[in-house]
Structures are given as structure tokens and as C-alpha cells.
Amino acid sequence: MALVDSSQDLSAEMEVDAFRRLFPLRFFERHLSESLRPDGRPLGKARDTIVNLGLVSSADGSALAKIGSTTMIAAIRMEVMTPSLDSPDEGCIAVEFHMPPICSPTVRPGRPADEAPVISKRLSDIISSCDMIDLKELCLVSGKAAWMGYLDIYCLDADGALFDAALLSAVAAFSNLQIPVVALNDNGRIVAINGGQEENASIREKEAVNKEKRKLTLKNIPFSLTCILHKKYILADPTAEEESIMDTLVTVVLDSSDQIVSFNKSGGNALAGSSAIKSCVELAKKRGKELKEILGEMDID
Amino acid sequence: MEIDREDGRRPNQLRPLACSRNILHRPHGSASWSQGDTKVLAAVYGPKPGTRKNENPEKACFEVIWKPKSGQIGKAEKEYEMILKKTIQSICVLTVNPNTTTSVIIQVVHDDGSLLPCAINAACAALVDAGIPMKHLAVAICCCLADSGYVVLDPNKLEEKKMTAFAYLVFPNTTLSVLPEVEGEPVEHGIITSVTHGVMSVDDYFLCVENGRAATASLSAFFRKNFQQTQGAV
Numbered sequence: 001m002a003l004v005d006s007s008q009d010l011s012a013e014m015e016v017d018a019f020r021r022l023f024p025l026r027f028f029e030r031h032l033s034e035s036l037r038p039d040g041r042p043l044g045k046a047r048d049t050i051v052n053l054g055l056v057s058s059a060d061g062s063a064l065a066k067i068g069s070t071t072m073i074a075a076i077r078m079e080v081m082t083p084s085l086d087s088p089d090e091g092c093i094a095v096e097f098h099m100p101p102i103c104s105p106t107v108r109p110g111r112p113a114d115e116a117p118v119i120s121k122r123l124s125d126i127i128s129s130c131d132m133i134d135l136k137e138l139c140l141v142s143g144k145a146a147w148m149g150y151l152d153i154y155c156l157d158a159d160g161a162l163f164d165a166a167l168l169s170a171v172a173a174f175s176n177l178q179i180p181v182v183a184l185n186d187n188g189r190i191v192a193i194n195g196g197q198e199e200n201a202s203i204r205e206k207e208a209v210n211k212e213k214r215k216l217t218l219k220n221i222p223f224s225l226t227c228i229l230h231k232k233y234i235l236a237d238p239t240a241e242e243e244s245i246m247d248t249l250v251t252v253v254l255d256s257s258d259q260i261v262s263f264n265k266s267g268g269n270a271l272a273g274s275s276a277i278k279s280c281v282e283l284a285k286k287r288g289k290e291l292k293e294i295l296g297e298m299d300i301d
Numbered sequence: 302m303e304i305d306r307e308d309g310r311r312p313n314q315l316r317p318l319a320c321s322r323n324i325l326h327r328p329h330g331s332a333s334w335s336q337g338d339t340k341v342l343a344a345v346y347g348p349k350p351g352t353r354k355n356e357n358p359e360k361a362c363f364e365v366i367w368k369p370k371s372g373q374i375g376k377a378e379k380e381y382e383m384i385l386k387k388t389i390q391s392i393c394v395l396t397v398n399p400n401t402t403t404s405v406i407i408q409v410v411h412d413d414g415s416l417l418p419c420a421i422n423a424a425c426a427a428l429v430d431a432g433i434p435m436k437h438l439a440v441a442i443c444c445c446l447a448d449s450g451y452v453v454l455d456p457n458k459l460e461e462k463k464m465t466a467f468a469y470l471v472f473p474n475t476t477l478s479v480l481p482e483v484e485g486e487p488v489e490h491g492i493i494t495s496v497t498h499g500v501m502s503v504d505d506y507f508l509c510v511e512n513g514r515a516a517t518a519s520l521s522a523f524f525r526k527n528f529q530q531t532q533g534a535v
Contacts, residue, residue: 106355118383121376129466129499260506263468263497267387271473271491274507281503 024245032233039239044283046225046237049291051168051298053176061177065169068239071156074169076177080140080190081148091138091146095124097153097166104158104240119163122262123153123170126253130222130261133174137216140182145190147179160239161226163251171221172295179214221295222261223288224253227280229270236283250276252284256292307459315442315455315516320422320527322430328406330431334423336455338413341420343427347403360395361403365424368408381407381417388421388471388494394434403433414457415443417469417496422520429528438474438524439493440517443467444509446501452512466499468506470513474521490514 020027020038031038041047047068056062059075066072083090097120099113107113127133138147151173153166182190228235230246243249248268253261260281265272272280306312316337325331328344335341352362365386367378389405405427407420418441425438445456445464453460461467471494492510501509 108354114379114383117376117379121380125498131500255500259500259502260497261500263495263506265492265495266384267389267391267494269391271493272495273491274510277492277507277510 024241028230028242028245032230032235037235037242043233044236044286046287046290047239049168049294051172051294053172053298060180061173061175063169063172063176065165065172067161067165067168067237068159069157070159070161070165072153072162072165072169073156074151074153074166074173076152076173077150078177078179079148079150080145080182083139083143083146087135088143089139089146090135091148092135093124093127093133093149093151095120095127095151095153095170097123097155099155099158103155107158115162119166120153122163122264123166126167126222126224126261127151127170130253130255131220132171132218132222133216134219138179140190141184149177158240160241160243161237164224164226164237167222167224167253168291171218171223172298174216174218175295175298177216179216220255220257221292222253222255223284223291224251224262225280225284225287226251227283229268229272229276229280231270234276234279234283236287248272250280252280254281254284254288258285258288306453308457312451312453313512313516315519316457318520318523320426320523322426322527328427328431330427330429330433332423332426332430333410334419334426335410336415336419336422337457338411339415339419339457340410341416341423342408342410343420343423344406344408345403345424345427345431345433346406347431348398348401348433349403350401352400352402356402358400361393361398361401363389363393364402364404365389366404366406367420368406370409370412381420384417384494384496385421385424388439389424389428391493392425392435392437392439392473393428394436397434403431412458414459414461415455415469417441418443418455418471421471421494422524426524426527437476438521439471440474440520440524441469441471441494442513442516442520443469444513446499446505446509450505452505452508454512454516464499466497466501466505468495468497468501468509468513470495470510472514472517474524475518 035043050066052064054062055064056075060078062075064073097116099107099116101107101109140146151170153169180192182192185191227250228238228242228246229248229250248270251264255261319335322332324333325344328346330345333342352358356362363386365382367382369378405424421439421441443455445453445467447453448465
């Protein structure tokens with residue numbers, strides 16, 4: 001307790017930056033008691049969010065999502081594959097989340113970050129479990145050919161709430177995805193058709209499996225919000241600094257009809273009681289509406 | 302209305318539990334935990350001096366190594382490792398042995414559903430066996446949501462596949478002493494860890510939490526009985 005007391009006394013005479021580094025928890029708690037965070041946000045407010053579509057020209061669908069300074073770039077490439085015997089009329093989505101050393105000082109070159117495989121596992125779980133994409137739509141010829149979507153998400157700047165930004169960029173990339181035109185050739189193989197070429201026109205008319213570039217219908221869009229539980233406070237959309245100081249993270253993923261797709265909390269000092277769970281779900285609902293608007297603006301453009 | 306389960310259990314009935322501790326010779330603490338046919342072996346080495354990079358040397362550090370029954374470790378196992386590590390960190394007293402690392406090794410012997418809860422319970426028993434200072438135990442349970450809106454506890458692999466959604470929940474063990482309440486709820490009602498798969502409504506989630514919480518009372522009692530027995534034997 002002596003430490004806490006001394007920090008209280010010092011806070012009056014010490015420089016703010018020094019106090020922040022020496023007593024980070026105390027620094028944050030002083031802010032929280034005023035219902036404010038060091039970056040000027042109220043507790044339940046997420047950072048400014050920007051989504052940009054179609055940045056990667058070599059990919060079939062891509063998006064860049066920014067939540068505060070957390071930046072994710074997602075790109076999807078479609079390839080034709082033979083579907084598995086269990087589901088002959090379904091395509092497949094493979095999700096990979098990358099954390100290159102550029103994103104954070106804690107990631108060292110040559111050593112993959114611990115979080116990366118966990119986030120890619122959670123993303124693929126959520127994309128498959130909430131019926132966002134009808135895998136049957138990715139079928140070309142039943143039992144013979146189907147689309148395989150490779151979704152790669154790169155983290156350019158890891159400043160907290162990685163999962164939220166990754167999911168947002170993935171959803172935006174899927175909304176930007178255009179499935180390329182392909183045709184069956186004489187050997188029964190699938191070939192890509194380049195739009196402008198004359199000699200392909202006859203093939204396209206006869207045997208094009210899908211006539212024109214088309215978009216996927218996204219049935220059910222998941223949105224997520226990460227919150228920090230600290231004592232009686234709930235902080236939405238934490239930065240990396242907040243995540244490192246207060247360690248109880250709750251990630252709620254809700255779908256379009258406000259059902260829980262995932263309620264994820266692993267460990268942490270604080271326990272989540274019923275009221276905390278309810279407030280987190282409420283915050284996630286509000287955040288879902290915000291994100292829906294942001295994505296809606298994109299679609300009009 | 303009751304729904305029938307393939308193995309004739311009631312919805313809230315757990316599979317037979319078994320736990321034996323101090324079964325391995327080399328580790329500082331070990332335990333095997335089984336729920337029905339799911340069986341997990343846990344071993345604890347430590348506390349060993351030094352911490353890994355990126356860890357806070359002012360606190361005790363934990364590492365979890367997950368060994369699947371066969372084959373290489375994949376993304377799912379990496380996720381389990383991360384969840385288990387964070388869960389253990391939240392129940393252990395980290396300030397007692399600063400700048401040390403404790404390794405927890407989980408070996409899956411057989412997976413018949415509810416694997417992660419089983420591993421968490423096993424790890425807990427092994428930590429107790431190794432004498433690692435802990436705040437309280439963690440009691441883990443898997444709740445499944447059936448199509449008809451019923452909650453089924455401790456499913457086996459077949460049931461896990463059939464269900465629309467399931468949640469792994471970890472609670473603190475129920476204590477016999479009186480603890481201060483947090484916002485009108487007893488401490489043991491708080492969730493340490495929650496992992497869900499599949500879509501469920503908010504009400505269904507609370508139903509899962511409620512049923513899971515009720516079941517942890519019997520799990521806690523089992524822990525307590527088991528630890529008392531071994532104490533008596535020594």
C-alpha cells in the first residue's frame with residue numbers, strides 16, 4: 001500500500017508523462033474515475049473507424065480497415081479446386097491472419113506472434129458458424145469444381161482490438177469480392193476468361209459457367225467489439241496500452257439479428273458477472289449499428 | 302419435457318468424473334482427469350528461474366504446452382494453449398514467485414467431447430499437486446444448446462457435433478466461507494473464461510451460464526472431496 005500512497009503524493013508534483021510510465025494503472029484509474037480515457041474518449045466509445053475497399057488490384061476482393069490506429073488489410077484470392085467428397089457442391093474459405101514485425105515492437109522477426117494463429121482460428125470459426133457466406137454459392141460444377149477463397153489479413157499496426165479490426169476488414173473484403181468469369185474448356189477443365197478478348201467470346205457464350213463477374217450475397221454480417229473489464233468500469237475498444245495494463249478482455253461478436261456468435265473471455269483478473277455481460281452485449285449492439293452504417297456508406301460509392 | 306440423450310443421461314447430468322493426482326514421477330505435480338471417455342493428463346514443472354522474452358519479470362510467468370493425442374499441433378491447439386494460459390494466470394497468485402516460469406504440459410489421452418474444460422480441470426488439479434500458490438480453483442464445464450432450446454451439460458463428441466451451439470465456461474470454485482458480494486452477486490458467479498461456438502441468442506447464453514454455474518457446484522464438491530482424500534492418505 002505504501003507504493004500506492006507514494007504515487008498519490010507524487011502525482012501532484014510529477015510530470016504527467018513520467019507518472020504515466022511509472023504508475024500506469026494509477027494513471028488510468030484517475031482517468032476512469034472521471035469517466036474519461038487518456039485519449040479523450042468516454043468509456044463506452046470506440047475509436048474512429050475507416051473502411052476502404054479495393055486497394056489490392058491483384059486480389060479479387062480487398063479492404064483496408066482502420067480502428068483508431070489499428071490497421072488491417074484484407075485480401076481475397078479465388079482459385080478453382082476440386083470439392084471434397086463430403087460436400088461436393090460447396091466451396092471453401094481459408095483464413096490466414098498475419099502479424100509481420102512491422103505491426104508491433106513485441107513481434108520479432110523470424111518468430112511468429114502467439115496471437116496470430118489464435119485470431120485466424122477465431123475468424124474462420126466465426127465466418128463459418130454465422131452463415132455469412134453460403135458455401136453453395138461458391139460451387140461451379142457439382143463434385144468437379146468449386147471456388148476456394150484464400151482470405152489473408154495483414155496487420156500493419158497493432159494498437160489494440162486486433163480481432164475487431166481483422167473481422168471488419170474481412171467482412172469488407174467479402175463485400176468487395178467479385179468472383180471472376182470462368183469457363184469449361186473441351187478437356188473439361190476450368191479456365192479463366194479475360195473480359196476483352198474476342199476469341200474467347202464464343203466460349204464465353206457457350207460454356208461460361210458463370211456469365212459475368214458476380215458478387216457474393218452476404219446473408220448475415222457479424223460485428224465484434226472488444227471491451228476491457230476493470231473493477232466496475234467497462235472500456236470499449238481498448239488501445240494496446242490499455243490492453244497491456246488492464247488484462248481482462250471480453251470480445252463479443254453479434255450477427256445482424258443481434259444474436260451472439262461468440263462471447264469470448266479468456267482469463268484476466270476481473271470476473272464477468274451477469275450485469276457486466278449484459279453491458280458488454282449492449283455496447284456491442286451499439287457498435288454493430290455504427291459499423292453497419294460505415295459499411296453501408298461504402299456500398300453506395 | 303425432457304430431451305433424451307444417446308447415452309441415457311439427463312440434460313444436466315455430467316459423465317462420471319475421475320481424478321488421480323501425483324501419478325507421474327518426474328514432474329513437480331501431475332494429475333489425470335477424466336469425464337466419461339475424455340481423458341487428459343497434466344504435468345507441472347516449476348517454478349523454474351527466469352522468464353521468457355516479452356513477459357513481465359516482476360510476476361510469475363506460465364507456459365502451456367498442448368500435446369494432441371496424435372499428429373502435429375495446429376491452430377485449434379494453439380488457441381487452447383492461449384486460453385489455458387490466460388485462465389491459469391488469472392487463478393494463480395503471480396506475485397509470490399516473481400521472475401519464474403512454470404510449465405504446464407497437457408497430454409490428451411482420449412478426446413470424446415468437452416476436451417478444453419477437461420484440460421482446464423486437469424491443469425488445476427496438477428497445479429494444486431505441485432503446490433503452486435493459487436487464489437482459488439477454476440472449474441470448467443461445457444454447455445451445449447440443442448435445437449429445441451435446451452441446454453445439455455458435458456456433451457460427448459457425438460452430441461457436440463449435433464448441437465447448434467456450445468459454450469465452454471470456467472467459473473471459480475464454490476467456497477464454504479463467506480465472501481463479499483460483487484454487485485449483488487456472489488464471487489463464484491463471475492465467469493473466468495468463456496469460449497462459444499455457433500450462434501445463440503443472448504437469453505440462451507444466459508441459460509447456458511446459469512446451468513453451467515449450477516453444475517460447477519457438484520464439480521467443486523468433487524474437487525474438494527478428491528483433495529481431502531489424498532491429504533488423508535499422506
